[in-house]
Amino acid sequence: MLSSDWYYCLDHHTVEPYEGCRSASRLGPYRTIDEAWAALARVAERNEAWDHDPRFVDDAEADDSKPDDERSDWGPFGG
Template sequence: MTDANPDPGWYYCTKHNRVEHGQTCRKADLLGPYPDRETAERALEIARERTKAADEADRRWSEDD
C-alpha cells in the first residue's frame, strides 16, 4: 500500500539560500531531498564534504596510473 500523502522532503534552495519543505523552487536550484530540516540546513556543508571526498578519490586514482 502506498502513502497517499508522502512527505515531500526537505530541500536547500541555492537561489534563495534557504531551506524549503517540498519543491517550491526550480529543481535546478535545489539540493536534496533530505530527510529532515536539520540535514537540509547543512546542505552546503554536506556538498563541500562530498566534493572534497570525490576530489581525494580522483587524486588517489590518478596516482595509481
C-alpha cells in the first residue's frame, strides 16, 4: 500500500513516506513528494514572514523595568 503522506527527513535530508524516521526528525505531512522536497524553502518563507510580522516585533519602548510576572500586560494572551 502506498502512503499518501510524504515527509522531509531532517536527519537524512530526503523525502520519505509515513513509514520512515521518527516524527521529531521530519517535517510534514505533505500531499505530494514535490511539496515535501520544498519543505525547507517553505520553512524559510514562514520564518521570514514571522520575523517581519508587526505582531511579533519586540517593542523597544516596552516596560522592562518589572519582571514579566509583575507587569499588568503579562500573560499568554497579552493584556
